[in-house]
Amino acid sequence: MLETALHSRAMDFFPQLAEPPVRLHLLVVDTDTAIRSACAEIATSLGYAVESTGDLVHARSLLRGRAADILLVNLPPGGNQGLELVAEVKLLYPQTSVIAMTASNSVNAAVEAMRCGASDYLTKPFAMDELSTVLDRASVNQLTDTATRQLRERLRLSQGLGAMIGRSGEMEKLYRILSKVAQSTHPVLVLGESGTGKELVARTIHAYGPNSQKPFLPVDCGSLVPTLIESELFGYVKGAFTGANRSKDGLLVAAEGGTVFLDEIGELTLDLQAKLLRALQEKEVRPVGATHRVPIKARIVAATNRDLAVMVEKGTFRKDLFYRLNVVNLRLPPLRDRREDIPLLAAHFLDRISREHGTKFTLSDEALRTMMRHDWPGNVRELENSVERACALSSGPILHLGDLPTQLQQQGLEARRTAMAVGEPPPEGAAPVVLTLAELEREAILNAIRTLNGDKLQAAKLLGIGKTTLYRKLKEYGIADPLNDE
Numbered sequence: 001m002l003e004t005a006l007h008s009r010a011m012d013f014f015p016q017l018a019e020p021p022v023r024l025h026l027l028v029v030d031t032d033t034a035i036r037s038a039c040a041e042i043a044t045s046l047g048y049a050v051e052s053t054g055d056l057v058h059a060r061s062l063l064r065g066r067a068a069d070i071l072l073v074n075l076p077p078g079g080n081q082g083l084e085l086v087a088e089v090k091l092l093y094p095q096t097s098v099i100a101m102t103a104s105n106s107v108n109a110a111v112e113a114m115r116c117g118a119s120d121y122l123t124k125p126f127a128m129d130e131l132s133t134v135l136d137r138a139s140v141n142q143l144t145d146t147a148t149r150q151l152r153e154r155l156r157l158s159q160g161l162g163a164m165i166g167r168s169g170e171m172e173k174l175y176r177i178l179s180k181v182a183q184s185t186h187p188v189l190v191l192g193e194s195g196t197g198k199e200l201v202a203r204t205i206h207a208y209g210p211n212s213q214k215p216f217l218p219v220d221c222g223s224l225v226p227t228l229i230e231s232e233l234f235g236y237v238k239g240a241f242t243g244a245n246r247s248k249d250g251l252l253v254a255a256e257g258g259t260v261f262l263d264e265i266g267e268l269t270l271d272l273q274a275k276l277l278r279a280l281q282e283k284e285v286r287p288v289g290a291t292h293r294v295p296i297k298a299r300i301v302a303a304t305n306r307d308l309a310v311m312v313e314k315g316t317f318r319k320d321l322f323y324r325l326n327v328v329n330l331r332l333p334p335l336r337d338r339r340e341d342i343p344l345l346a347a348h349f350l351d352r353i354s355r356e357h358g359t360k361f362t363l364s365d366e367a368l369r370t371m372m373r374h375d376w377p378g379n380v381r382e383l384e385n386s387v388e389r390a391c392a393l394s395s396g397p398i399l400h401l402g403d404l405p406t407q408l409q410q411q412g413l414e415a416r417r418t419a420m421a422v423g424e425p426p427p428e429g430a431a432p433v434v435l436t437l438a439e440l441e442r443e444a445i446l447n448a449i450r451t452l453n454g455d456k457l458q459a460a461k462l463l464g465i466g467k468t469t470l471y472r473k474l475k476e477y478g479i480a481d482p483l484n485d486e
Contacts, residue, residue, distance in 0.1 A: 031074065068093070075102050108362070165348050174201075186299075188300075190332065192303075216259050217255055230288060233260075235294070247287070259298065259299045259300075389405060390404055
């Protein structure tokens with residue numbers, strides 16, 4: 001039963017909780033009788049007090065009589081009625097958790113619902129365990145006594161921690177580990193590709209840790225020369241070098257019990273690695289130019305996009321430092337492995353940009369579908385930059401395929417061609433994509449080479465240009481292997 005399961009989760013954190021939680025009131029709103037009945041039946045079996053309706057007017061009447069703890073509402077394609085209900089409910093009953101249901105080809109509606117205040121969404125058709133999971137997440141937010149409010153803050157990790165955003169299985173695992181790691185002061189090694197949010201994870205560990213009121217001090221080991229890194233970490237005394245007009249504490253001392261974040265730790269020289277290891281082992285540092293040592297008290301969170309284990313094997317990273325830093329390691333998933341988080345992230349970035357510019361930007365369905373298909377080699381950072389670019393170049397509040405970066409435009413156009421080849425009409429409301437002459441030229445060259453299976457001489461003849469010109473163009477466009485070019 002839902003009450004038993006939630007109470008069990010609460011007891012894991014707060015054994016002193018004695019009273020069983022109350023039954024939560026769930027309102028299901030969907031014109032599809034079969035889906036509405038199935039959702040109500042499943043929710044009832046899980047222990048919810050359930051009401052359901054297929055009429056929005058009736059839904060408003062039910063809510064006036066009794067505010068729901070959780071609202072499960074369908075968003076039909078081509079209309080705003082469902083979104084209007086979401087906005088009304090969040091305005092009148094801000095404590096109500098709203099879950100939006102959308103068709104698989106209307107993911108953009110879910111993004112709009114999140115911006116209106118929905119906390120989660122389901123894409124039809126969905127399985128029973130998916131419904132159970134989102135209801136469970138929403139239920140945790142409804143626990144109201146003092147102890148369970150503290151628990152809710154802890155379990156907020158299951159929906160997103162701090163500014164971290166994601167509801168995928170990969171992120172759920174990360175949140176669970178973070179909830180434990182944040183409460184200790186052990187060193188943490190954060191691993192992941194560029195753009196996955198390693199510094200955000202480090203800040204989250206600090207913010208939810210026991211010394212969150214102490215400083216968080218980041219240093220980029222890859223952007224500073226070794227002498228500057230040494231001065232930054234260990235400090236220096238007056239006169240230690242030219243320009244040292246006064247003494248300065250290093251970050252390891254200045255943290256005073258807080259967190260020092262060593263980004264790109266793999267870029268440290270072996271000499272600096274040895275000095276850092278000694279400082280961590282002895283819990284003291286010797287400032288540059290000093291003869292005395294200074295005690296330190298700082299939590300170390302290090303991050304890298306490199307494989308430190310391989311570097312250890314090659315002798316470019318000290319094994320003893322690796323083990324010292326690798327007490328706990330967190331591996332961040334690339335965005336391509338958690339595509340279901342793309343709409344949530346896009347909504348977050350759109351909301352921020354909309355507030356900054358005073359214009360409510362939204363993505364067309366075609367643009368969002370193209371973003372869902374893209375592999376995002378630059379991960380969340382690339383996604384954020386793409387959304388910002390689209391908002392900057394858009395001629396209106398709706399961001400179309402033509403507003404996205406060139407590579408995404410080309411992927412979207414290819415998807416259009418494929419759909420048209422099998423007789424599917426172009427997406428409703430799809431705006432024409434205008435490419436520059438250089439982009440059209442690039443696509444023409446690539447198509448010619450692919451059509452001729454890589455024969456560049458024949459491709460040049462087909463295009464009416466010389467082979468030397470073709471090679472120059474390929475170099476200009478940065479194309480090494482046209483058959484594998486993305």
